[in-house]
Amino acid sequence: MPVIGDVARLAGVSKATASRALSGRGYVADDTRQRVVAAASKIGYIVSPDAASLVTGRTKNVGVVIPFVNRWFFGEVLEGIERALLAAGYDLTLYNVAETGPERARVFDFFLARKRVDAVIAVGVDLSGHEVDALEHREKPLVCLGGSGGAAARLAVDDRAVGTLATEHLLHLGHTRIAHLAGAGALDHPASVAGQRRAGYLEAMTTAGITPAPSDIVETEMSTPDGYRAALQLLGHPNHRPTALFAASDEVAFGAMRAADRLGIAVPLDLSIVGVDGHEYAEMFDLTTIEQYPGEQGRLAVDVVLRLLGEGEVADPLPDSGAPLPTRLVVRASTTRAPR
Amino acid sequence: MPVIGDVARLAGVSKATASRALSGRGYVADDTRQRVVAAASKIGYIVSPDAASLVTGRTKNVGVVIPFVNRWFFGEVLEGIERALLAAGYDLTLYNVAETGPERARVFDFFLARKRVDAVIAVGVDLSGHEVDALEHREKPLVCLGGSGGAAARLAVDDRAVGTLATEHLLHLGHTRIAHLAGAGALDHPASVAGQRRAGYLEAMTTAGITPAPSDIVETEMSTPDGYRAALQLLGHPNHRPTALFAASDEVAFGAMRAADRLGIAVPLDLSIVGVDGHEYAEMFDLTTIEQYPGEQGRLAVDVVLRLLGEGEVADPLPDSGAPLPTRLVVRASTTRAPR
DNA sequence: ATCGAATGTGGAACCGTTTCCTGTCGCTCT
DNA sequence: AGAGCGACAGGAAACGGTTCCACATTCGAT
Numbered sequence: 001m002p003v004i005g006d007v008a009r010l011a012g013v014s015k016a017t018a019s020r021a022l023s024g025r026g027y028v029a030d031d032t033r034q035r036v037v038a039a040a041s042k043i044g045y046i047v048s049p050d051a052a053s054l055v056t057g058r059t060k061n062v063g064v065v066i067p068f069v070n071r072w073f074f075g076e077v078l079e080g081i082e083r084a085l086l087a088a089g090y091d092l093t094l095y096n097v098a099e100t101g102p103e104r105a106r107v108f109d110f111f112l113a114r115k116r117v118d119a120v121i122a123v124g125v126d127l128s129g130h131e132v133d134a135l136e137h138r139e140k141p142l143v144c145l146g147g148s149g150g151a152a153a154r155l156a157v158d159d160r161a162v163g164t165l166a167t168e169h170l171l172h173l174g175h176t177r178i179a180h181l182a183g184a185g186a187l188d189h190p191a192s193v194a195g196q197r198r199a200g201y202l203e204a205m206t207t208a209g210i211t212p213a214p215s216d217i218v219e220t221e222m223s224t225p226d227g228y229r230a231a232l233q234l235l236g237h238p239n240h241r242p243t244a245l246f247a248a249s250d251e252v253a254f255g256a257m258r259a260a261d262r263l264g265i266a267v268p269l270d271l272s273i274v275g276v277d278g279h280e281y282a283e284m285f286d287l288t289t290i291e292q293y294p295g296e297q298g299r300l301a302v303d304v305v306l307r308l309l310g311e312g313e314v315a316d317p318l319p320d321s322g323a324p325l326p327t328r329l330v331v332r333a334s335t336t337r338a339p340r
Numbered sequence: 341m342p343v344i345g346d347v348a349r350l351a352g353v354s355k356a357t358a359s360r361a362l363s364g365r366g367y368v369a370d371d372t373r374q375r376v377v378a379a380a381s382k383i384g385y386i387v388s389p390d391a392a393s394l395v396t397g398r399t400k401n402v403g404v405v406i407p408f409v410n411r412w413f414f415g416e417v418l419e420g421i422e423r424a425l426l427a428a429g430y431d432l433t434l435y436n437v438a439e440t441g442p443e444r445a446r447v448f449d450f451f452l453a454r455k456r457v458d459a460v461i462a463v464g465v466d467l468s469g470h471e472v473d474a475l476e477h478r479e480k481p482l483v484c485l486g487g488s489g490g491a492a493a494r495l496a497v498d499d500r501a502v503g504t505l506a507t508e509h510l511l512h513l514g515h516t517r518i519a520h521l522a523g524a525g526a527l528d529h530p531a532s533v534a535g536q537r538r539a540g541y542l543e544a545m546t547t548a549g550i551t552p553a554p555s556d557i558v559e560t561e562m563s564t565p566d567g568y569r570a571a572l573q574l575l576g577h578p579n580h581r582p583t584a585l586f587a588a589s590d591e592v593a594f595g596a597m598r599a600a601d602r603l604g605i606a607v608p609l610d611l612s613i614v615g616v617d618g619h620e621y622a623e624m625f626d627l628t629t630i631e632q633y634p635g636e637q638g639r640l641a642v643d644v645v646l647r648l649l650g651e652g653e654v655a656d657p658l659p660d661s662g663a664p665l666p667t668r669l670v671v672r673a674s675t676t677r678a679p680r
Numbered sequence: 681a682t683c684g685a686a687t688g689t690g691g692a693a694c695c696g697t698t699t700c701c702t703g704t705c706g707c708t709c710t
Numbered sequence: 711a712g713a714g715c716g717a718c719a720g721g722a723a724a725c726g727g728t729t730c731c732a733c734a735t736t737c738g739a740t
Contacts, residue, residue, distance in 0.1 A: 020699095025699090050696080356729075
């Protein structure tokens with residue numbers, strides 16, 4: 001395997017000059033540079049990133065910690081991040097970390113603490129103070145996308161407003177008995193995505209002067225199968241039933257639609273359903289939803305990270321760091337006016 | 341940031357001994373090791389993987405190239421790989437590479453060619469000879485999971501048999517007019533997953549003495565929305581319709597079920613549907629499917645990779661390298677006897 | 681008692697880059 | 711004409727580990 005010394009010899013220059021010519025830093029005469037580049041490509045030279053980052057301290061690699069890869073939202077974010085990072089010449093090291101536990105601690109204390117990543121993007125994970133400190137102490141920039149606990153740069157949708165908006169949409173349609181399939185984990189972290197959406201729901205209901213029955217709020221994982229289960233539980237009592245349902249995510253909503261179908265409840269005639277995410281399937285299922293744009297969010301997170309790393313060329317200005325990420329209510333056929 | 345010299349000094353030993361004590365290679369007296377370890381943890385020492393891999397030539401990092409992260413099958417595989425790699429102390433660098441093109445070439449010629457990964461796992465990607473060579477030339481082990489073109493270690497389901505099995509299931513139920521929603525890309529790569537499943541379907545039909553009408557084979561992307569579109573096209577002519585449908589994947593099958601619902605076609609009364617994958621939602625949708633176990637497949641791929649890397653501790657024996665990965669037909673309510 | 685192997689430790693070389701420091705030009709400015 | 715500066719190139723010192731080699735000790739076997 002050729003090394004830079006080989007390139008230098010072939011081009012008739014010193015290692016120092018070869019390095020400068022290839023990296024584009026420092027003064028190199030134009031024809032010299034050309035000779036070096038030609039020599040390098042001739043013998044198929046490729047720099048050793050290990051050697052380079054050993055001396056520069058930069059690895060051109062960012063770590064992504066993400067609790068799921070197989071939930072639509074997270075998958076989209078991951079794709080967005082990957083694409084943007086690749087375009088910037090960065091590698092992406094994936095840490096799929098869900099629950100708290102020894103495995104998670106190992107990721108933070110061992111994997112991320114090593115010098116292998118220049119920065120970390122945490123998506124949808126509720127970081128402990130200890131975890132944030134560990135990163136900060138190593139001087140690794142940290143960007144949080146959603147989730148909670150991050151003291152650092154944070155990008156997030158206003159999930160409370162999302163919850164309010166979804167609920168108000170149903171209220172405006174005349175519904176009063178509005179149930180909520182709430183994302184679990186809300187209790188541990190009231191600041192979490194699911195907790196915020198639930199808070200927004202409660203706020204809208206309270207503002208409308210309605211107190212939801214406790215049995216009208218059912219916790220569920222943010223998945224279709226569990227949404228199905230939760231919806232069966234919620235809708236199982238035929239005598240008195242909600243006329244509308246705010247599902248904490250589109251995937252939950254799909255499960256609820258399936259449950260309604262199974263129970264012979266017509267959507268939207270007997271039950272209006274609204275979800276959150278703008279899932280790829282939402283259009284097919286005619287689901288009213290509050291869209292967010294996870295792929296774009298991932299791209300944005302990369303923008304911020306690159307800026308934090310002093311990668312100068314990023315042209316577009318930073319989005320107002322405080323401002324929440326955009327969302328949009330898309331009304332489809334799964335919601336309609338409340339029956340009299 | 342502490343370096344190994346600091347640890348050595350604090351423990352009163354040489355760098356060499358400290359290194360041996362921490363890595364567990366070579367002879368170190370037991371009490372010496374303890375002193376070194378204590379010193380290391382006291383000052384929070386963590387090895388620099390760059391420095392280590394510079395000299396050893398091993399990075400403890402494997403690259404995964406995968407065309408989608410947001411299709412269920414691929415997401416599951418990725419999760420399985422991640423978990424297994426993490427457990428073995430390896431990092432996973434993700435390359436989300438779909439189409440052929442300059443971006444893909446860049447991944448293979450630049451990213452993967454550098455010394456940053458010890459090996460590559462390619463899942464579901466049809467590798468060109470050039471791409472395989474590039475890796476081989478750098479002496480990087482390559483494990484292919486599904487996909488085609490890999491000359492190297494390959495793990496795969498027998499997708500032709502899967503196609504046959506699914507079709508035979510429908511034939512046994514008395515169906516004769518059996519349509520197929522075929523995964524696209526089959527033409528470019530007849531050896532691809534989708535191409536094999538289609539071949540299996542054709543084989544079973546031919547064996548049964550049936551020649552499917554060309555309009556009964558519709559190509560679709562392996563996604564629910566596109567399955568929906570394709571099924572609408574397939575089932576749109578009310579006069580003569582298939583009584584059964586073999587969808588190239590569960591996700592396609594879900595789209596087809598939705599399309600049937602939309603068209604007022606009852607499943608399974610008017611139309612039996614069988615899919616492939618064992619998708620997380622299959623049970624909820626009562627979908628008959630041929631399960632495969634992508635998470636497990638990912639774990640297996642990691643096993644093979646680790647073995648190729650000479651990671652000795654992996655206890656369980658290699659699965660017979662030629663043998664196809666396991667699958668299982670799971671019959672649910674989406675298939676039933678053909679109407680008379 | 682002697683020898684060889686096994687065990688334990690340290691010094692120094694090495695991995696492949698980047699970058700600091702020097703040094704040589706050739707040019708412009710005073 | 712001499713000083714000063716910018717462009718260019720090379721030697722050598724890092725970066726932070728691992729491992730080869732040499733050397734010292736202990737111990738069991740002959």
